[in-house]
Amino acid sequence: MFSFLKKIFDDNERELKRLSQQVAKVNSWEKTMQALSDDELRAKTAEFKVRLNTGETLEDLLPEAFAVVREASWRVLGLRHFDEQILGGIVLHQGRIAEMKTGEGKTLVATLPAYLNALTGQGVHIVTVNDYLAKRDSEWMGAVYKFLGLSVGLIGHGLDFGDRKKAYAADITYGTNNEFGFDYLRDNMVLYEEQMVQRPFNYAIIDEVDSILIDEARTPLIISGQGQQSTDLYYKFAQVVPRLRAGEDYEVDEKARTVAPTEQGVTKVERMLGVENLYADTEGDDLSHFLMQALRAHALMQRDRDYVVKDGQVLIVDEFTGRLMFGRRYSDGLHQAIEAKEGVKIETESQTLARITFQNFFRMYKKLAGMTGTAETEEEEFRNIYGLDVLVIPTHEPMIRVDHPDVVYKTEEAKFKAVLEEIAQCYRRGQPVLVGTVSIETSERLSALLKRQGIPHQVLNAKYHEKEAEIVAQAGRLSSVTIATNMAGRGTDILLGGNPEFLAKEKLLRQGKDLAQVDEETYESVLKEMKEQCAAEHDQVVAKGGLHIIGTERHEARRIDNQLRGRSGRQGDPGSSRFYLSLEDDLLRLFGGESISGVMERLGLEEDQPIEHGLLSRAVENAQRKVEARNYDIRKQLLEYDNVMNMQREVIYDQRREVLVKADHKETVLGMAELVLADYLDTYCSENVLPEEWDLKALQMVLEQTFFPPRMITQQDLARESREELEQFLKEKVHTLYEEREGQTEPEHMRELERVVLLRVVDSKWMEHLDAMDELREGIGLRAYGQHDPLIEYQREAYEMFQGMVARIQEDTVHYLFKIQLSPKKPQRKSAFRNVIAGGDGADDGPRQPYRRKGKKIGRNDPCPCGSGKKYKKCCGR
Structure with a gap:
């Protein structure tokens, strides 16, 4: 195992050494670019396009083009690309994944390959995980592109057709993975070619690539239309299922997340509903299907973990990011079953009009690249499914964060007691602390405990997502306590001492000012004051040990734990992290096996006595590897089945496009x-x-x-x-x-x-x-x-x-x-x-008169009236 890892690191080092020659070439152009006027620097874009048309390649232009972007960035944003960022840019241009730690400036890195590849005129898509980051980056980095004469587009939710088409026609287009995917599906449903908004897919850079290509790979994008199914049966089964007993009337497998009724349970349901056979078709309704979805909603789906109820709607919570998935619904009637369980209005079941997985959507790009702070643990999946290599880019400053070993308690109660004590100690000494939780429920439980102790804090979960950037930006201030689910502000840096831009805006708002009306001089004056305040506070926070991370549970994927740790220790800042676990945590309970509880029993420790043991740490890692392997197999199997569908989809969409043109x-x-x-x-x-x-x-x-x-x-x-x-x-x-x-x-x-x-x-x-x-x-x-x-x-x-x-x-x-x-x-x-x-x-x-049905409607499961002996849905109802 050690020799295998050594080979990986040797390969990485060897490749970095080879690419550093390219970095040296970029650096050799720096003085030349510094000597150019703004107009001369801008004119380089037109010059590069001419050179491309006369036979030069993007690789030929790379050193000079990257040097142009570096100089433009310095003039427009006051930010100069480090050598490590140039290295990251080269990796992205080559169609690979650059693993760069939090705070290493991935947003700025993307400007290099985006500019270079946009010179072809075929478009570049920069894909982010949410609308906030897409908007922020398109405005922030867009200033560099515009300075160099390139156009920038932003695809956002609710954008009208004209603006959407214009955004896709831009040289560089920012947007979320959902928006790009749904626009592709919608383009393949139009009646006229001019109603299409997208161009052929050329080059995409995916920010937080692990989140989009791995965490979301199991969830297909679906465009639905209204179905005809009645909602009454969902309510009926929502009343029946709570009267069943787990273990007797139905069996739950928490590991596989499945539930199945027993014979006794089926008999009980039949008696409660007054039907003879639950599995016989009843007026076109499959009662067993309604029972299964009601059982899943009742036994597997947890409120404030899997979903939240907000404004009378059931909203899905992304298990990996902790974000609300607006506009997404569980398919096959599960969402309706949850709505019935929660007593909110049931939306009618939908019919699928178009569908694609992110796996097959992103494989349509001629060239694909990605950035993330945590990709190495999933390198095999990136290579096997997407053909993407992962290259680990060194940090600009050495990493000095201290990652303490895990502490394991017997019970959840003892664990939370210890977590509260550590938070209180950090608060008293003024050290900022970020507490990571795996569910909304846990974050709110912890918040209630802190309130009882009188410790001021901020809660960041899917229920309060509107304040995400603001909360995360201030999580590095003296004595700040922030509780966050996995959504912990990906893309927003936690600056020790606070974020001066946010503080400046906050101060102006407190003074009753309208930010849109504030003149530049006033804003700059307040910003200068806040920068001085933050710089002084930064030094105080550093003296207290930097940002401390507390994990209250291990996630199924090591990568998500690494992301939480990565919020601390950015750009050479000090920091620390520790995970608190209990034998009652889902991961250890379901996948830890007997080894962990066996150690606990042999040591004969008290409930509130923690254990730090090498065997325990290995057992936790093994449990995570088991789950990661299982989830990889699920995604791989999903892809194998979706590949069949994808080939058919490509045939239909190609023929459809031919009809359009x-x-x-x-x-x-x-x-x-x-x-x-x-x-x-x-x-x-x-x-x-x-x-x-x-x-x-x-x-x-x-x-x-x-x-x-x-x-x-x-x-x-x-x-x-x-x-x-x-x-x-x-x-x-x-x-x-x-x-x-x-x-x-x-x-x-x-x-x-x-x-x-x-x-x-x-x-x-x-x-x-x-x-x-x-x-x-x-x-x-x-x-x-x-x-x-x-x-x-x-x-x-x-x-x-x-x-x-x-x-x-x-x-x-x-x-x-x-x-x-x-x-x-x-x-x-x-x-x-x-x-x-x-x-x-x-x-x-x-x-012609409109058709009116004579007699009873034919159910999809009824015998076909043509006399074939088949069900209507399998015969004339096709």
Whole structure:
């Protein structure tokens, strides 16, 4: 193991040594750039673009271009890139991950490769974890780009179409991973090419790359539409499930986060609901599905850990960042089950319109790079899934933070008692302390205990996210106590002594000033005063040991613990950290095994007596490795299944894009018509049977349903000597009929109709296919019991389903275009598709009446009325 680690570090050192030659080249340009005027420095951008067009590469330009950015940054921001930051910039340009510790200036590093790659004119995306950082960085670093003549865009929530398109057209675009991903999905749902906002993906730099590519990899981006499901059953099951007993009526596996009803539990539920069989379809409702989601909501999902209830809404809490995930909902009815459990209004279940995982979204970029303070522990995953190498960049100043060994207590109560005592000691001596918790519930419990002791403090969790930057920026002041969940202000530095910019604004607001109206002279005067105050306080905090970090529990991933520690000891500042654990913590309880509790018992310690033991530290690390390995396997498996979906998505989206950009689809439609004809002939006039055995009556019926008006062709017309002769006859008939239909309206009207029908049919069938794939994925694991590999079975069935969807797209497109009523005049674009799908075959001449259902609605699980014996959803309801 040691030799393996040594090899990694040797490789890292060797690569850094090689890249330092590039850094020397950048430094050699510094004096030249310093001698240039602002206009001459700005003119370098146009010069670089010309040189690129005449054959030079980005690698050729790198030393000079990086030197230009360094000088521009110094003139505009007063910040000069250190050599280590230049090194980080080179790594990012090469499409790798730069691991740089907290406070090493990752935001500034990104300006170097962003500027260089923006020179190609193909766009650069800088991806952040939240809107606040995207806005801050686009304004702060944007000043450098604008000084050098490049345009900067910002993608934010609620941005209108025009501004969004303009932001994507900019040389460098800032935004969150969610915004970039959702815009991609929306672009693949538009009716006209000009409604698309994104350009082809070129180069992306992901800030906090581990958070986006690993922590969020299990959560797909989904665009949904309104579903039809009734919400009453969610309320009904929310009343039933609390009356069941854990261990008797249902079994919970906390490790795997699964829950399952026992036979006794099922019988009890059936009795309470007054139904004979919970697993039988009841008016199209799958009662067992409602029971499972109600059990998950009741037994697995915890309020103030997994979600919060705010303003009558259930909002998901990101387990890794501790942030609220606005606009995100659990799928498959789980969110509705939680809403019923909490007694808030239930939003109707949605239908998936489009979906993609971040894993497959970011792999579409020609070049991808990332920055984070903690990537090394996940290096294998970055390399295997994204093809990204991790390079650890040395710190500018030596790291002098002291990381104390973990302290383990028998009970949670004893642990919190010790945590409170340490906080009180730090507070009394004036040392700032940041306390990390894994849940909102724990942060609020700790806050209540501190209030009782009269210790002033700030709480930062998803409930108070609006004050995030402000709280974190002041967490390094004398005697400050800050309790934070994992969201602890990623991207905002904790400055010892306080942040002068925030303090200046705070002072002006206290004076009743409107910040927008304050003149620059007044602001600079207050800022100068605050800088002096912070500098003096900085020295006092350093003398007291810097920022002290207290962890109240180990996270599942070592990386998250390292992030918490990394808030302290930035840029050579002193600092310290210690984790307090108990045997009742989830990680140790579920994954620690017998080794930890065995040591505790053998030592025979009192409840409030702590243990610091090498074996315990190793056991904790092993527990974390177990969970990390399990989570990696889950993400890897998710990707294997999503790769199947991704190949299908790429085919559909590529064809859809072709429809958007192409003006004439007549040949495509006629080609589809010929394929549909061939399919009908295979079914009713197989080459394997004699012509006199053909089912001409059935063939005539389907031809009239799809192509021809009634009685246009007869069975006599279809009675031919050979299959080839019949096929040729029908092809000619279909082509002639389509030409006649085209003659009934303007050619451009027909082209528009073809385009819109194609798009709408593709979208409609793709939505149905997504639902069907969800159903397949849900039950595919059971194939393992039949000695079949679930993934191979999934790939095989998914392919068959995709082929079936393509056939239905062809048939429906042809049906609508041959049967829809045509208007002699060209309609307005927005109404071009009105009634195309809902309007039936359009064969009559009078105005069409809206369709009204006669009799009871057919449930998706009801027998299909066509008499096939299949469920409606598997037959005509597809």
